[in-house]
Amino acid sequence: MQFLKRSFLPSLLILSLLSCDSKEGEPSPQLPGISINDLEISERKEDFSITLDVTLSEVSADLVVVSYETMEGSAVANQDFKHITGQLIFQAGSVRESITITILGDEKMEDDESFSILLFDPANAVMNDSSALIVIKNFDTTPPPNELVIPTQGYTSPESYDGWNLVWQDEFDQESLNTEDWTYEIGNGHSGWGNNELEYYTNENTSMVDGNLVITARKESRGGYHYTSSRIITKNKQEFKYGRMDIRAVLPFGQGIWPALWMLGANIDQVSWPACGEIDIMELIGGNNRDNTTHGTAHWSGANGYANYGGSKKLSSGIFADEYHVFSVIWNESSITWLLDGVEFHVIDTTPADLSEFRNDFFFIFNVAVGGNWPGSPNTSTVFPQYMIVDYIRVFQTQ
Structure with a gap:
């Protein structure tokens, strides 16, 4: 030596x-x-x-x-x-x-x-x-690593819609994350970002591969935690009130894996959560035959305290790791509608006064959590690394 x-x-x-x-x-x-x-x-x-x-x-x-x-x-x-x-x-x-x-x-x-x-x-x-x-x-x-494979199949949403203007997009064709639009959140937050998650978020677990954003969850120790991943946000950079949001992605899978494409109210620092409101465009809870189901949920501070209303959609065959799907919301002053591959599967009426959170600006969050209150911890069936592959995000607003 x-x-x-x-x-x-x-x-x-x-x-x-x-x-x-x-x-x-x-x-x-x-x-x-x-x-x-x-x-x-x-x-x-x-x-x-x-x-x-x-x-x-x-x-x-x-x-x-x-x-x-x-x-x-x-x-x-x-x-x-x-x-x-x-x-x-x-x-x-x-x-x-x-x-x-x-x-x-x-x-x-x-x-x-x-x-x-x-x-x-x-x-x-x-x-x-x-x-x-x-x-x-x-x-x-260690077990054989799960190799990154970029699928060639899957649903693609239109590049335009009648009556809508494209106001922001990220096609992830650049060599690195555009930090004029996105910010990395680092660490494990307070009590695992409020969910008792097990990962430590870094800026190293995000990469650009063949025109895709790839967030990689790994089994490795960092900052006292035994998994790493990434969490990126558009707070103070790209914030929107109303619109159609389309996100084309391939999701990770397995027990304890928790990918999310979601939004928070831009006033969170002033009013805290859930008073700022939350729109979960897509969440997936991996493992136990759940890798074929996407969830869309709204969270807010209701008249009687914390409230939420969610719906889900299950694939007719396969899982969300097999190919691309497009996860969308159409959000206006009176409702939020969730769609999978252009087909509506859930809607909430936001006209009641105690849902006023959803008449403010929101920003985007992309992350892959590991463990937490909802998915539970990984087990011996969970293979690492896991990947969330995002081809694009597009935001349209009415003319």
Whole structure:
């Protein structure tokens, strides 16, 4: 095994960034603790990047600096991963920074391997965790991976409708996610986004493949959770009041898998949920013969508290992972109608006064959750990775 000599960066760099003046006799302030979590990932054939979050236990009024370096274990530097060294700088008020490491892909049949990222020389902080172990699960110690296959079959919706104007679309033909329209939500939110979900959302689990947006759910550890996925939103970027929304997608499958294409009221920060309203264009609850059923639901704050009204549609054959389907809503000042492949299957009358949430602007959310109150946890029948493949989203409004 090659030993990597730790390289210390000049202390003058740290000294130049920090203000260490204190008045004699003043008590020393309590320093924040620095933490980093272990990570378990699955090997891939191609190179890919991982991101490790480094966090402070509390906000600091001072600049915080910590050095880092990768250290070999059974995984070899520049053969299994790219060796890196550097410094993280937390600006005053910041509690989260990240380290990105490149994992080098291969197709060898070998045992699991591991290496570490070491943290050292903290300034204006104390060390809660001085290292994180990164375990690379290799092909011969994990079930065969579910390969990404882009279907060639399925329903396609019209590009225009009489009496409607196309006001926004994303065909996902670009090389990366358009961040002028979309924002990544990172982490696990509060109590698993309110659903006790088991995944940690990253910006690494979204990719563009052959003109499709692909959200990938993986069985790997991140941030204290054992699955990763992605959740993207158009909040403050693309928001709409009324229209026809068409989304062409192929869905993942399996116990504990919970994909959703949905909308929330843009005023959620002011009034909270469910008073902001929620329109679930599509939800699927995987496993237990449920991979052939899509759900469309409205949620709101009714006269007697939280209220919802939903409907579902089952395929006559096959499951939603087999080919493309188009999930749609037609939303106006008096109703919301859900359609699958252009055929209506559910409608709600929104004219009652206590459904006023649905007369405001909404934004889109695309995500694949793992686990949670509704689907339950994955089990031994669940294969990973899982993919939600989105060909396009199109929004039309009346002329």
